[in-house]
Structure formats: C-alpha cells, structure tokens
Amino acid sequence: MPSVYEATHEYAVAQDQVDTLFPFRERFLFPQHNGENVVYFCGNSLGLQPKSVEYLMNKELRDWAKYGVEGHFQAGYPWFSYHSIFNERLSKIVGAKKDEVVAMNALTVNLHLLMMSFYRPSGKRYKILMEAGAFPSDQYAMESQVRMHGYDPEDAIIEITPQAGKHTIEDIDIINGIKVAGDSLAVVMIGGVNYYSGQFFDLEQITKAAHSVGAYCGFDLAHAVGNVPLQLHEWNVDFACWCTYKYLNSGPGAVGGAYVHERHGNDPTLPRLAGWWGNEEKTRFQMKKGFIPQKGAGSWQMSNAPVFNMVAHNASLDLFDKAGLDNLREKSIHLTGYMEFLLRQITHLSFEIITPSIPEKRGCQLSMLFDNNGRKVFDTLTEQGVVADWREPNVIRIAPVPMYNSYEDCYRLYNILMSIEL
Numbered sequence: 001m002p003s004v005y006e007a008t009h010e011y012a013v014a015q016d017q018v019d020t021l022f023p024f025r026e027r028f029l030f031p032q033h034n035g036e037n038v039v040y041f042c043g044n045s046l047g048l049q050p051k052s053v054e055y056l057m058n059k060e061l062r063d064w065a066k067y068g069v070e071g072h073f074q075a076g077y078p079w080f081s082y083h084s085i086f087n088e089r090l091s092k093i094v095g096a097k098k099d100e101v102v103a104m105n106a107l108t109v110n111l112h113l114l115m116m117s118f119y120r121p122s123g124k125r126y127k128i129l130m131e132a133g134a135f136p137s138d139q140y141a142m143e144s145q146v147r148m149h150g151y152d153p154e155d156a157i158i159e160i161t162p163q164a165g166k167h168t169i170e171d172i173d174i175i176n177g178i179k180v181a182g183d184s185l186a187v188v189m190i191g192g193v194n195y196y197s198g199q200f201f202d203l204e205q206i207t208k209a210a211h212s213v214g215a216y217c218g219f220d221l222a223h224a225v226g227n228v229p230l231q232l233h234e235w236n237v238d239f240a241c242w243c244t245y246k247y248l249n250s251g252p253g254a255v256g257g258a259y260v261h262e263r264h265g266n267d268p269t270l271p272r273l274a275g276w277w278g279n280e281e282k283t284r285f286q287m288k289k290g291f292i293p294q295k296g297a298g299s300w301q302m303s304n305a306p307v308f309n310m311v312a313h314n315a316s317l318d319l320f321d322k323a324g325l326d327n328l329r330e331k332s333i334h335l336t337g338y339m340e341f342l343l344r345q346i347t348h349l350s351f352e353i354i355t356p357s358i359p360e361k362r363g364c365q366l367s368m369l370f371d372n373n374g375r376k377v378f379d380t381l382t383e384q385g386v387v388a389d390w391r392e393p394n395v396i397r398i399a400p401v402p403m404y405n406s407y408e409d410c411y412r413l414y415n416i417l418m419s420i421e422l
C-alpha cells in the first residue's frame with residue numbers, strides 16, 4: 001500500500017474522492033484563515049465542533065425552559081438518566097461491556113477516584129510504576145496519591161525511561177520493569193498512547209505482566225480513545241479513564257470517561273468514594289443511610305449528570321457510530337502513512353519523526369523532533385493557516401484525524417514545509 005503513495009496534489013485529491021469517510025468532514029466546523037478552512041492537525045489536543053452541537057444544545061436549553069424540574073423525566077433525553085445514553089457507544093470505542101464504562105467528571109478527577117479504589121498500599125506492596133515523561137497531570141496525580149498515603153514519591157514511583165539514544169519506550173522495558181519491581185508493586189499506570197511521541201503501548205501484555213506480580217493495571221487513555229483500537233475487557237485491564245475533548249470532539253473541558261472491569265465493578269466490597277448517583281437506582285431516592293453501589297463503573301459516579309457538558313459528547317459519539325470504528329482505523333492507518341511518506345520526502349529541514357513507523361504501534365499522530373529551528377517552522381505553519389501543536393523543547397505534533405482530515409490537508413502541509421527556507 002505505502003509504495004503507491006505519490007507526493008502530488010492530484011494523487012491527494014484522488015484519494016479524497018474515493019474516501020468513503022470524506023463526507024464526514026462536512027459535519028464539522030473549521031476555524032478560518034484568510035476566508036478559508038485552516039489545515040487543522042490539532043485533533044489530538046482539541047477536536048473540532050460537530051455542526052449538530054448547536055442544535056442539540058439549544059434543544060436542551062428549550063427543554064429546561066419548557067419543563068423546569070420536570071425535564072429530569074420529560075426532556076428529550078431525560079436528565080435523570082442522561083449519563084446512561086453514552087454507555088453503548090462508549091463501550092464499543094474502548095472494547096468493554098456496557099456496564100463497565102461511565103461518562104462522568106473529567107480525566108484527572110477520574111484518575112484520582114479510580115486510584116482511591118485501586119491504589120491501597122500496604123506492607124511492602126506500595127509502589128506505582130509509570131512511564132517517564134508522562135503527561136504532567138498524571139505525574140502530579142501519582143505524586144499526590146503516594147504522598148496521601150504517607151510515602152515519598154522518589155521511593156514509591158518507579159519510572160521507566162527510554163533506552164539510551166531512543167525517544168520511545170519498548171514494551172519489553174515496561175514489562176521487565178514490572179518483573180523487577182515484583183511484589184513491591186501496587187499499581188501500574190501508563191498513558192496508553194504517549195502524548196509526546198504518539199507511541200501506542202501493548203496494553204494487553206503490560207496488563208498481563210502487572211497481574212503476574214499481583215499488581216493492578218490501569219491506563220490513561222486520553223490520546224488513545226477514539227484514536228486506536230481498544231479491547232479493555234478482553235485484555236483484562238482493571239481500570240482506565242479518558243477525556244473526550246481530544247479525538248472524541250466533545251468540546252473544551254467536556255465530560256470525561258472511566259472504565260472498571262466488571263470483576264471489580266460488581267464487587268461491592270471494593271472501597272470507593274460514594275455519592276448518591278453511584279447508589280443503585282432503586283433506593284437512591286429513599287434518602288436513607290447506607291450506600292449500596294449499583295453494578296458496574298456507574299457506581300463511581302457521585303453527582304448527577306452535567307447535561308450541558310455532555311451535549312457535544314452525544315453529538316460526537318453519533319458520528320463515531322455512523323462512521324464505524326473499523327473504517328476510521330483503516331483510513332487512519334492509510335492517511336497517517338501518507339503524511340509520513342510526504343514528510344520523508346523533505347530533506348532540507350532537519351527533523352526526525354520520533355513516532356514509531358509501525359501502524360500497530362501508533363495512532364494518527366506524528367511527532368517531528370527538530371534539531372534546531374523547530375519553532376521557526378512552527379511559526380511559519382501558523383502564519384500559513386496550519387494549526388499544529390508545539391511541545392517544548394523542539395517537537396511539532398501533527399494529527400491527521402480520519403474523521404475530518406483529508407489527503408489534501410496532508411499535501412498542503414507538505415507543500416508549505418517544502419517552501420520553507422531557513
């Protein structure tokens with residue numbers, strides 16, 4: 001397949017014409033630059049707005065005006081059970097059972113709530129293993145979790161670093177790290193797709209290794225959800241959480257998500273922080289003492305659903321359903337492969353693609369590490385109407401997302417890069 005790629009505008013346009021997902025581009029709003037759509041490669045940071053959001057948001061506002069409190073039962077999507085309209089679609093996206101997922105809170109909050117249940121250090125089993133250079137929020141979360149239990153992060157957090165001279169971490173290094181840590185390990189917590197390099201880890205093998213030493217295994221799927229195929233249930237993952245404003249296009253600060261394997265979700269003896277919305281529905285409104293967790297991940301909910309923060313999530317998940325996850329992944333592999341092919345034609349700029357080139361080891365993001373002048377290249381792209389993403393010290397991340405990016409977008413980026421003189 002990759003051998004037939006061509007670095008021409010005609011080729012790119014022809015690919016768009018045969019792309020069955022191309023029409024989905026029309027369902028999103030693109031920021032404008034000089035009266036034209038920008039080339040938007042930042043879906044890994046904030047996904048674009050589905051056009052249907054405005055209508056759905058207004059509908060919710062009208063229901064509130066029309067029904068007041070009765071909207072909990074009378075609204076088009078009754079607010080009482082609003083959170084549950086996501087389960088079926090989310091469960092497909094992360095490869096789980098319907099009751100194993102829940103839309104709630106935000107990512108870092110969910111990470112803490114799940115750690116409250118799964119990080120219960122005792123005796124010599126008190127360590128957390130994670131990848132070095134994890135997203136700062138995850139680092140802060142783990143640091144504060146170990147402090148909360150009276151441990152020193154320097155001692156209680158094990159970080160796996162890339163081998164000398166490399167930019168990505170081999171799965172085997174994580175697995176060996178887990179084995180070395182052995183029964184000192186309480187939890188393994190890894191970002192499923194690394195936000196910086198775009199590397200997709202082998203979640204199944206990492207889970208297996210964690211379980212073999214008696215540790216729980218959880219993943220932050222911020223950059224994985226809606227981007228790479230996931231089978232959390234089958235892989236036996238204990239817990240996971242994600243945000244929905246990146247590849248899931250659900251809007252800034254939108255509701256997050258969480259997954260808990262049913263063997264834990266259906267175990268009422270597993271400690272969790274409780275609120276009324278996690279209680280079983282039958283007895284929730286009896287206003288009595290004694291928390292009875294509902295079955296599944298829903299029992300980690302505390303508060304009633306933030307409806308206005310979930311409207312775009314509803315709109316976006318519909319588009320994932322319509323496009324089909326297999327179709328999206330198939331296009332993603334081909335589209336990112338094309339972008340990579342084009343970038344490799346560029347020899348006058350000094351950069352290296354640090355994202356793995358094997359499709360199974362990445363999603364759609366490519367990270368370009370520059371020797372120097374990276375910032376200048378980035379600023380030129382911005383001036384020319386390309387929205388990419390700059391990460392200190394010298395990385396430009398671009399994410400051709402299969403839902404709304406085109407082959408022509410990739411070609412336009414290539415064309416601009418070709419014209420840059422430093």
Ligand SMILES: *Cc1c(COP(=O)(O)O)cnc(C)c1O
Pocket residue numbers: 106107108109135137138191195220222223243
């Ligand atoms: C985007 C991202 C976050 C952001 O956390 P919020 O709680 O949604 O603000 C956290 N962790 C990772 C790995 C991310 O990629």
